[in-house]
Amino acid sequence: MPELPEVEVTRLSFADRIAGARIESVRLGKPLRWPAGLPANGLAGRVVQAVRRRGKYLLLDLDEGLLLLHLGMSGSLSFAARQPAAGVHDHFDLATTRGVLRLNDPRRFGAVVYAHSEDSAEAVKLLGGLGVEPLTEAFGLDAFHAGLKRRHAPVKQVLLAGDLVVGVGNIYASEALFMAGIRPTLRASRISRPRAEKLRLAVRDVLARAVAKGGSTLRDFSNADGQAGYFQLEAMVYDRAGQPCRVCGTPVKSIRQGQRATYFCPHCQKS
DNA sequence: AAAAGCCCCTGGATGC
DNA sequence: TGCATCCAGGGGCTTT
Known part of the structure; x- marks a missing residue:
């Protein structure tokens, strides 16, 4: 499914609504591509400040740290005030004061990875080798x-x-x-x-x-x-x-x- | 360094 | 209807 346009369209569809939301809880389903590497004390209380995109990754900037999301081949996100009970392919829920962000990904090639900063080893491993953004002036x-x-x-x-x-x-x-x-x-x-x-x-x-x-x-x-x-x-x-x-x-x-x-x-x- | 192949996983379509 | 096979929007890892 998701190439740059689908990831960007997804970002645009919820970035403004989730910005400023405080995280209440996280629910993980079956394992995705990599371990999420969440902090031992969870993410509750942190605030989602912005949603950016780098290549086919979505970056959820928190007031401390960030979440890297990848949709793989079959992933899609939904963001709603209320979500139905999690189905077998719902592998990540981020419950916030503004709604629940949910990743549905039947094939589980997608990923949710926590990184302490964009320069941390976990983030660089995923983002480090990426080429230029095609929709920016940098693509010369x-x-x-x-x-x-x-x-x-x-x-x-x-x-x-x-x-x-x-x-x-x-x-x-x-x-x-x-x-x-x-x-x-x-x-x-x-x-x-x-x-x-x-x-x-x-x-x-x-x-x-x-x-x-x-x-x-x-x-x-x-x-x-x-x-x-x-x-x-x-x-x-x-x-x-x-x-x-x-x-x-x-x-x-x-x-x-x-x-x-x-x-x-x-x-x-x-x- | 770069290229080619394999693999992760589930589900839908197709063929026998 | 049942079963086997192939294919799918990604991309990391290993081998050449």
């Missing part, structure tokens, strides 16, 4: 092109890796490469500067448009208010194998790269 052509230059892997997989630029997952990698007219199998190092610029702008554009549409809901994504996203309806190639390209009519092709599906138009993305 010089560094992006230079980064592509030194990678020989297929450009699709370089986008997914997240160490050059964060937030681009399997849907938006295919979509951005389509917009840029670049074949996903092209070695990153072979991308010219003008084409790198096309790709940079395409990444920014597709992610920004997806945020505006509430993200993509393929099966079960919803924001913290329970609302689905609609960007999947605008997908040019993702999950459209065999269907006509929306630009030229050529059947969209599906291949596998690194155990993940990639979609592209053989005509619009010739090289």
Whole structure:
């Protein structure tokens, strides 16, 4: 489910409401990707000051310490004054004076990790290797092109890796490469500067448009208010194998790269 | 250093 | 209906 747009849409849907809330209690369900590492005396009494996003992580800033949340493949958050009794896939509840923040994650690839500070070992382990934020001014052509230059892997997989630029997952990698007219199998190092610029702008554009549409809901994504996203309806190639390209009519092709599906138009993305 | 493969986990879709 | 197989939006870890 969650790539940058879905995580950002989730953040926007509850950040203002939870800011200023005092934590009352924490409930943990089944183990997630990593141990939560909560302080021995819990989090009760701490105040949620803000919700930020770094890549696909949400950072809940507390008056002391912070919580790192990751939605994995199947996670979603909900924030409501009252929550129903926890179901089998509800693995984290943060009860606060303003409502309960709940993580539902059937596959449990997600994570909730407490860190004393953003510079602590626990936080650096998760955030340290992340690339530049694509929707900020820091995402410039010089560094992006230079980064592509030194990678020989297929450009699709370089986008997914997240160490050059964060937030681009399997849907938006295919979509951005389509917009840029670049074949996903092209070695990153072979991308010219003008084409790198096309790709940079395409990444920014597709992610920004997806945020505006509430993200993509393929099966079960919803924001913290329970609302689905609609960007999947605008997908040019993702999950459209065999269907006509929306630009030229050529059947969209599906291949596998690194155990993940990639979609592209053989005509619009010739090289 | 970088790339390729494997693995974590559950559930839905498909095929026999 | 039952069962096996494959696939899914992520990404860390190990091996080449």
